[in-house]
Amino acid sequence: MPTAPEALVVEAAGARAWLRPDAFDTECFGIPMAKVEAAAGARSGAVGLFAACARVAGEQGWVHLAARVPSEQTDLVRALEEAGFYWVDATVIFxxxxxxxxxxxxxxxxxxxxxxxxxxxxxxxxxxxxxxxxxxxxxxxxxxxxxxxxxxxxxxxxxxxxxxxxxxxxxxxxxxxxxxxxxxxxxxxxxxxxxxxxxxxxxxxxxxxxxxxxxxxxxxxxxxxxxxxxxxxxxxxxxxxxxxxxxxxxxxxxxxxxxxx
Ligand SMILES: CC(C)(COP(=O)(O)OP(=O)(O)OC[C@H]1O[C@@H](n2cnc3c(N)ncnc32)[C@H](O)[C@@H]1OP(=O)(O)O)[C@@H](O)C(=O)NCCC(=O)NCCS
Structure with a gap:
């Protein structure tokens, strides 16, 4: 199981993100799961940042990560894909x-x-x-x-x-x-x-x-x-x-x- 019970700060390529363990998902699926939240302004170094998130998750034992970004931030979507994330959902709020x-x-x-x-x-x-x-x-x-x-x-x-x-x-x-x-x-x-x-x-x-x-x-x-x-x-x-x-x-x-x- 992950060694970090709390959120971890990941800093790379001059940008910052948080990895937050997701207790509900972890319990339902029986595997260590976490969420990635990029800090505002994390745009330019985003590929390096998300790759670092995946690396840190691996070190901590998290086997599944979820990242949600505003759909207009296509550069972040692309950076996540380049870092090995795959698209699962477009959410629309009415x-x-x-x-x-x-x-x-x-x-x-x-x-x-x-x-x-x-x-x-x-x-x-x-x-x-x-x-x-x-x-x-x-x-x-x-x-x-x-x-x-x-x-x-x-x-x-x-x-x-x-x-x-x-x-x-x-x-x-x-x-x-x-x-x-x-x-x-x-x-x-x-x-x-x-x-x-x-x-x-x-x-x-x-x-x-x-x-x-x-x-x-x-x-x-x-x-x-x-x-x-x-x-x-x-x-x-x-x-x-x-x-x-x-x-x-x-x-x-x-x-x-x-x-x-
Ligand atoms: C979404 C859901 C709750 C709609 O319930 P429903 O009882 O079928 O909807 P209604 O019969 O009241 O129809 C409401 C509107 O939905 C639309 N709608 C209903 N069935 C539709 C269909 N098969 N295709 C396209 N639109 C449809 C219509 O526009 C309708 O409005 P109108 O009567 O003015 O034309 C139902 O389809 C459902 O349970 N889906 C699975 C669960 C789900 O997706 N929940 C939402 C997750 S966020």
Missing amino acids: GRRLVDTTGPGEVPIGLALAEDLPVLQALGRGAFRQSRYFVDPYLDPAGKDRLTDQWVANALNGRADRVFVAEPKKPVGFAACRLDRRGRLATIDLIAVSSDSRGRGIGRSLVEAVCRHYEPIAERLEVGTQLANTQAVRLYEAAGCRLLRSYVTLHWVAPELRAGR
């Missing part, structure tokens, strides 16, 4: 002001109960197939399911401010929402509709219920998805959201993981 929310639709929406956990985990397992974890060929499929299960469990155990469910008697969809500390920003952290109930307005009803609930409490709603997730993008557009910003995520794996050892 948002809207919480005003003029429409009234309740026909789909009944309620709040999740603790006993809904297995149903919501099953919904989640079938849903988040475009996330950076799922598209990464070097991550164990069983770990991907553990990650989804744990994420849904955490949502019900307090990570989310509210978990809304569609058809509360027999949930067919859910939306887990967080509220920032100052209460001004509501975020949809997870949203999924069962595959045989999609395209019938359930996702739309969930987002509208979220907006109605948070309109008196928060100023804005934000939600992120993958650029490749056309259904989710169109759902958020249909709910009045507009594109705010975007990121690119790249992963790096140690040679032994790449070789399947």
